[in-house]
Amino acid sequence: MTIIYAHTRLIINDQIIRKEEFTKETIKKYFKESFKGLKLNTIITDGYSAYPEIIEEIGAKHHSCTFHIMQRLMTPLQKHINKLNRSIKSLEEQIEKTTEKIEQLKNKMPLKKGRAKKTDKKRIKNQNQRKNLKLKNDKNKFKLKQIKNEVKEYIEYKEKISQIFKSKSIKTAMNRFYKLNEKFDEMPEIIQDFMRKLSKKLEITLNHTQNRKIPSTNNLAELIFRVTFPGKIKRIFRTYKGAKRQIRLNNLNWTKRNVLGEK
Template sequence: MRNQILTTLNCNIDSIQLKLSDFFTGKNDFETILNDRLKPVKNTQNINQKLYLHENNHFEYINLLCPYCGSKNVIKQEYRQRKLLIDDKEPLNVYLRRYLCKTCGRKFTTNIKSIIKPYKRYINLFKDKLECFLETGYRSLRKTQKDLQNFLENSPSHQTIRNWLTINNKNMIKNTERFYSGYYTYDEQFLRINGHRMYRLTLYDQIRNIPIAEQIVPKRTPQAITQFIEESTINQPLISVTTDHMPLYKNIMDYIGVKHQLCVFHLFKMIGDKLYKKLRSKKVTEREKISLCLYFTDIKNIFRTYNSKTSQKRLEKLLNDFNRIPRLLQRFIKQKIIPDYKRLTTFMENNKIPRTSNTVENYYRQTEPEQIKKKYKTKKGILTYLHYKMKNWTKKHIKK
């Protein structure tokens, strides 16, 4: 742990007071002096000002500036002692210089919020490591406590860890990014929370490649989905939404007044699942199997272009040969492709509109949905887990 502490200190301390013994012992590099001087101390800095490290863990600012009025007319006063709990050893005494602003008359003390928050027992490094653990996947509170103990030689209780992780949002989590593209994909998956079936709703920004918001609802109703999409995109552009082929989505998107793109991949998958059974059947002749594959390829080619005129010509050509098409594919053409043709080809009007919802599906896989479906007993617990997953995903995959 000491190495980690010293590494963070290197970028925060602007200068250090040398002792005569530093030259006699050969300790003339910054890291070695810090190691000898601070023993188990961690990062200290003020957000706006560099620090000066004196002997015996005394800290003060360089280039004094009043945080209240911005004046440089500041004088130094006494030191204030504070004890920091670094590991399982004795608390470390740190001395922070106090100051008086001659302009506004207010006093302030050297700020070490980046090391430890006011009135807190554990330094910020514990919480930072805790978030790193969550990036690798789900773990119980007690297992997380043990991990902290192994890595940092000390750990808060599992209840303290739970308090650190708990977020204020009860029903919905939102990304901290402020600007979105307006081109979204929407999907949902079921979860079991304390034995009850619930649904995880997700809205994903296709262009920026980040999730916007997630919510846990007991029932997948049009009112709940509509409210979720509208609340997620308040004061944000809402141009298009790509979804799978659940029938209730059509009325929802029409009510919201947004361009609706049905996922082309899901269309191919629906047809392919039915086709697979036919191709595996011994009752179907080889000639019929070849015909099924060829016409299925023709159907795919309708949507394998970004030119609407080309797509219409391919559809017309297929319809002219309709009587020769196998009945299985005829039903899909009549019941699915022709009625929903406009929604299936919305992406041809604007190449920014995603034609599949694969991005949000990939996001679900990366957040390990299969492992978390039965491990949580409260909505707050699952939303806390998803909050940190969203934060980590955004940091890694966001597109500017």
């Protein structure tokens, strides 16, 4: 866990906590030790469920990172959009193949004016094949249009939700939320589920629209993780002591470059 002061980029505390020890009590103890003697205003978190109660207990305002909020929307949404995109690709391939078959049948037996004679069974068969293939294509094109419109609708909803968090004032943010929420019954299930959850946490996600000094995200902390202890480094350490030593060294380099301005 890492606590960083957003305005100075100074690391207040940094500690490796084993997964099995990452409990509410451990977090509470870590927070109290880290913030001892400090005047607290707002603590930005990734939205982990244990944080709100702990932060309220230590007397600070809680702000939930808007990037992580959007990520919780995007994970199931992108999964669904990817599924729809696979359907789009499949339908487009089917339409292309069917169109090629129709062209092959046309080239094999070009159309003639008037109806085919009843005795011309080959021509009648050819015409029926083309007719059936065209019907198949028309159905697939209709499905394709529907699915593309569905993807477009999801992307539009995502953008409207994103605009809530990008608002310059709390009034604009709330207006955008309520205007969107008026169409709740018309929303796809994935968007409904997100809006339902967001409505319960709306207050702690919009602090940055009331106070411009509060960052909307905890991206700075995420950046520190990538700089001081990236995944490629995590995997090479065999001991807790070695990992801790490397983090301490990287934190020192971070402070020199980002706090003291040294190169």
